[in-house]
Amino acid sequence: MTEPLAIITNTMSTGNMQRKTWVEPLLTNEEDIAHFKVDDVAQIPKILCHCAELGAETIVVNGGDGTADLVFSSLLNHNPYKHLPTLALLPSGKANMTSAGWGLTGDPEDALRAVLKYRRLGSLSPYAVERSLVCVHRNDARPPLYGAFFGAAEVIDGIQLCRRYIYPLKIPNSLSHITTLAILLWRNFFGQLGDSSIKITDDNGLIENGRFFAIVVTTLDKLLLGLKLKPEKIESLPGPLTYLSLRAGASVSLRAASSLITRHIGPGVGRMVRSSKRLTIKLSGAYTLDGELYEAQSGEELILDGSKKLRFLQFPK
DSSP states (O other), rough: OOOEEEEETTTTSSSHHSSSSSSGGGTHHHHHOEEEEEESGGEEEEHHHHHHTTTEEEEEEEHHHHHHHHHHHHHHHOOOOOOOOOOEEEEOOOHHHHHHHHHHHSSSOOOOOHHHHHHSSSOOOGEEEEEEEEEESSSSSSEEEEHHHHHHHOOOOOOHHHHIIIIITOOOHHHHHHHHHHHHHHEEEEEOOOOOOEEEEEEEEEEEEEEEEEEEEEOOOBBBGGGGEEEOOOOTOOSEEEEEEEEEEEEEHHHHHHHHHTTTEOTTTTTTEEEEEEEEEEEEEEEEETTEEEEEEEEEEEEEEOOOEEEOOOOOO
């Protein structure tokens, strides 16, 4: 007997809007699978309650990074399960950075076929890998946000630029991201950045403050374009969070551009890469968690930690 399985499809994600009915034919001869279609992400908490009632120990998330984040936050803030389920992430969004790191390989259809294949062979639990999430605590009573990638400073302009002007060109995603990054580095080279100051501290005190080209906090092993962060090795700074900052200025842009070739970014002049358990980031204006945009009030302090974990399906390559 196969274990119950649930699939949550965000019909509004980029990949699913392009292919609207690709899931159903794969489920024709499968038993004990509940497929929930979502056209409003506000439905996700209620759907997760149905998944728990059905006893689905594995949930396939068929959407983009934002859809995955909403599932993470709903499970961790309003968990209807006695034991948290395992998640299988399909790359059905635009950037798909979270699914590239923690999800399944191949296109969404190949990935779902793999889930169904291993499910027929037996339990899926041996293929579950535990990962730490980035948790963002805000100043007010709102519940925390959960994701894999926090960004601020010019990261926000990059997201907006890519969505408004680059994605509509309908060029491959990787080329879209390279083009966007090149434009941002060019702007940084000539000092065309905003004036907002950001302050970053940890449990030991001030790390740095001032104007930045980019602030990134992540628990992913790799970012867009396969970029891998190499934190400074300081034994007193263990933790699941990896913090990256790039300062404003021409020399920083040149060095950052060279890192794109090696696809490794470590500490150096104008940049910091380090591990941490918890960070406090004081900023004003927009920030992002996995592509979703949020607004910090003037001088708001966000507390980021990596204390919460979820399990993700990852099959042998």
